Amino acid sequence: MIDFKKLAQEYQTPLYVYDLEKIQEKFKAYKNAFSGRKSLICYALKANSNLSVVHQIAELEGGADCVSIGEVKRAILAGIKPYRIIFSGVGKGDEEIKEALELDILFLNVESYQELLRIEAIAKDMQKPSRISIRVNPNIDPKTHPYISTGLSENKFGVELEEAKKMYLYAHKSEFLQPIGVHFHIGSQLTELEPIAQSAQKIAEFTRSLIALGLDIRFFDVGGGIGICYAQEKVIDLYDYAQSILAALGGLDVTIICEPGRSIVxxxxxxxxxVLYEKYTNKKRFVIVDGAMNDLLRPSLYDAYHRVWFQEKQEELFQADIVGPICESGDFLAKNARLPKMQSGDLIVFENAGAYGYSMSSNYNTRMRCAEVGIKNNQTYLLKSREKFEDVVADELDNLRKNCE
Structure with a gap:
């Protein structure tokens, strides 16, 4: 059991705490699920990009799924080998593409015809052929929140099958493009197996058609992994998840790439x-805490639910909204949570917050981003210090002084 009270006293609050051993256990579970085939598990850095967190993956010879050149460089700093890194995203800039080619990562995931042509032009200028995969949109409903659905034709991600085939044939003839992978990703926080199985079958058939046309496809990238249980969701069994993908790949000699993020961290x-205060109106009870939407955006952005932990009290529980100090009505961390009467200084811990927590945090209202600590082998490690006001404004202050001279 993590001693949150001790950690709060030592590192102050709000505070992110990570169980580093559990992160490695979750990663190993993916490796084991696909152990019967050639596979590469590429952790999605967007979920949590702290270098010490990513290093837990590097220690297990994992790869990285990145959506900016900054994430690519973070992965390498954390110890992940460039040949295990893939670079995805719909809006790669010229400098990002150039730097990715210089770093010689495994491949770039292409998301539009114009991007394909831009990569080709940059690769030609550099006289360095680019390994690529194309993100194919299977147009299958993932049954998840619309903001994290990515595999429908209405979403900005990927290209439809006919467009993808044209792109692959063009790349196959190009001197500076090497199409070696096929990629699909239908969404995040997936809790139903059928859309995954349907997508794998559809894209596997598409892959067979490419190979029949002479393309050397070596990687079959199935996108992100499974969802987790925030409230009452039924979590897909990892074995069943892997088997649904493997069943689609009969006769295909490809390396499976999987890009889990949320389910790892x-x-x-x-x-x-x-807790800072309690506040009552005629209709509502509010528990005001020192954490806010700038620390954990998911509840405000997705109306997401995080279970709350609090020190047991022998008192009746009744409903309250847990809110933060930010000047927005949308600044809440939980609605209608059942809590005892809370006193100033009491702790409230939000569980399942390791993914899209700190990585989506900000300095809104000039609030300092909080510290991150890790627990491993019963030892506590400071992973990132709490920001200081002086550090946050240092660049602005330097420029203000220069501009006023």
């Missing part, structure tokens, strides 16, 4: 907050 992280 989500359940491994906690946001620790401290």
């Amino acid at each position: 989500g359940e491994s992280g906690y946001l620790v907050t401290k």
Whole structure:
């Protein structure tokens, strides 16, 4: 059991806490699920990009799924080998593409015809052929929140099958493009197996058609992994998930790439907050904490639910909204949570906060981003210090002084 009270006293609140051993256990579970075939598990850095967190993956010879050149460089700094890194995203800039080619990562995931042509032009200028995969949109409903659905034709991601085939044939003839992979990703927080199985079957058939046309496809990228249980969701069994994909690949000699993020770090992280006050209106009870939407955006952005932990009290529980200090009505971390009467200084911990917590945090209202700590082998490690006001404004202050001279 993590001693949140001790950590809060030592590192202050709000505070992110990660169970580093659990992160490695979750990663190993993916490796084991696909152990019967050639596979590469590429952790999605967007879920949590702290270098020490990513290093847990590097220690297990994992790869990285990145959506900016900054994430690519973070992965390499954390110890992940460039040949295990893929670079995805719909809006790669010229400098990002150039730097990715210089770093010699495994491949770039292409998301439009114009991007394909831009990569080709940059590769030609550099006289360095680019390994690529194309993100194919299977147009299958993933049955998840619309903001994290990515595989429908209405979403900005990927290209439809006919467009993808034209792109592959063009790349196959190009001197500076090497199409070696096929990629699809239908969404995040997936809790139903059928859309995954349907997508794998559809894209596997498409892959067979490419190979029949002479393309050397070596990687079959199935996108992100499974969802986690925030409230009452039924979580897909990892074995069943892997088998649904393997069943689609009969006769295909390809390396499977899987890009889990949330299911690696989500359940491994906690946001620790401290109660400041209680406030009552005619209709509502509010528990005001020192954590806010700038620390954990998911509830405000997705109306997401995080279970709350609080020190047991022998008192009746009744409903309250847990809110932060930010000047927005949307600044809440939980609605209608059942809590005892809370006193100033009491702790409230939000569970399953390891994914899309700190990585989506900001300095809104000039609030300092909180510290991150890790727990491993019963030892506590400071992973990132709490920001200081002086550091946050240093660049602005330097420029202000220069501009006023």
